[in-house]
Amino acid sequence: MQKIYLDYNATTPIDKEVAKAMLPYLTDYFGNPSSTHNFGYITKKAVENARKQLAALLNCLPDEIIFTSGGTESNNYAIKGSTFYLKDKGKHIITSSIEHPAVLEVCKHLESHGFLVTYLPVDEFGRISIPELEKAIRKDTVLITIMHANNEIGTIQPIDEISKIAKKYGIRFHSDAAQSFGKVKTDVQELGLDLMSVAGHKFYAPKGVGALYIRKGTKLEKFMHGANHEQNLRAGTVISPSSIISALHEAIISTSESLAVIERTPFFAFKKKLPNIASVCFFSTTPLISERGCNKVSRCILNIIYI
Ligand SMILES: Cc1ncc(COP(=O)(O)O)c(C=O)c1O
Numbered sequence: 001m002q003k004i005y006l007d008y009n010a011t012t013p014i015d016k017e018v019a020k021a022m023l024p025y026l027t028d029y030f031g032n033p034s035s036t037h038n039f040g041y042i043t044k045k046a047v048e049n050a051r052k053q054l055a056a057l058l059n060c061l062p063d064e065i066i067f068t069s070g071g072t073e074s075n076n077y078a079i080k081g082s083t084f085y086l087k088d089k090g091k092h093i094i095t096s097s098i099e100h101p102a103v104l105e106v107c108k109h110l111e112s113h114g115f116l117v118t119y120l121p122v123d124e125f126g127r128i129s130i131p132e133l134e135k136a137i138r139k140d141t142v143l144i145t146i147m148h149a150n151n152e153i154g155t156i157q158p159i160d161e162i163s164k165i166a167k168k169y170g171i172r173f174h175s176d177a178a179q180s181f182g183k184v185k186t187d188v189q190e191l192g193l194d195l196m197s198v199a200g201h202k203f204y205a206p207k208g209v210g211a212l213y214i215r216k217g218t219k220l221e222k223f224m225h226g227a228n229h230e231q232n233l234r235a236g237t238v239i240s241p242s243s244i245i246s247a248l249h250e251a252i253i254s255t256s257e258s259l260a261v262i263e264r265t266p267f268f269a270f271k272k273k274l275p276n277i278a279s280v281c282f283f284s285t286t287p288l289i290s291e292r293g294c295n296k297v298s299r300c301i302l303n304i305i306y307i
Pocket residue numbers: 009010069070071072073100102147149150151176178179199200201208210
């Protein structure tokens with residue numbers, strides 16, 4: 001029996017082109033990008049190329065990106081780094097009740113260190129309410145962290161509207177884009193974010209590589225202590241001896257191409273491709289598509305009921 005893998009939100013295979021691009025960096029070009037000799041220089045060039053490519057996709061400057069080990073680390077650094085840096089200003093955080101554990105567990109941990117967290121409820125489509133968000137803001141609110149696309153039902157939160165509220169009250173805004181980067185547009189200027197997390201293995205790069213966008217001027221308390229890597233923001237030999245970074249670079253290129261294809265594909269064309277199915281219901285997302293337009297759900301994250 002032929003097995004079909006349908007769990008691409010959990011992880012993706014490494015793209016064959018990506019694997020091909022990685023190979024020389026695993027064997028021949030293995031230098032530490034921080035080394036000042038030629039071996040280091042070659043890998044540093046690959047790392048910085050990847051950074052530029054990612055910056056172009058996110059519409060930010062290359063030095064506003066640090067490479068991390070994935071979505072979990074990026075979320076941890078964004079949330080803990082922000083709240084510890086801002087703790088004298090206030091200790092209140094706002095998030096949603098449907099975040100990934102890589103955010104919820106960080107918030108719970110911070111509660112045990114005296115921080116206060118508001119978990120906003122969501123409606124039947126998985127969206128938070130902007131008036132409720134505004135009501136939840138207090139004098140001591142220092143961070144709003146709301147995911148971009150939800151990993152279970154694909155709901156896209158109104159990030160641009162949330163960022164307007166965050167700006168109005170001078171509150172820092174982070175979003176976990178692990179499930180949206182490479183699938184829907186993630187322009188950090190349009191979204192108005194201060195911090196955004198990216199996870200490589202959700203878009204055909206290897207596991208254990210990711211990125212954190214940090215808007216210029218956004219100060220974080222250091223999370224990984226050690227040598228002066230990644231602009232002294234993340235200690236540890238730059239991830240990951242550029243084989244991985246090169247892979248991320250290639251993945252980004254193939255992702256940006258496939259993003260254009262996804263954007264051109266009519267949403268319900270997918271339905272036609274499912275053989276021998278009497279009826280398919282796009283669970284929880286259908287009303288959003290018909291009533292409020294396709295941009296409210298990720299076309300790559302579908303929850304389907306076979307009837
Ligand atoms: C929304 C979301 N955030 C964070 C993560 C964690 O990312 P990583 O596995 O790269 O640590 C995941 C992974 O499933 C996710 O779906």
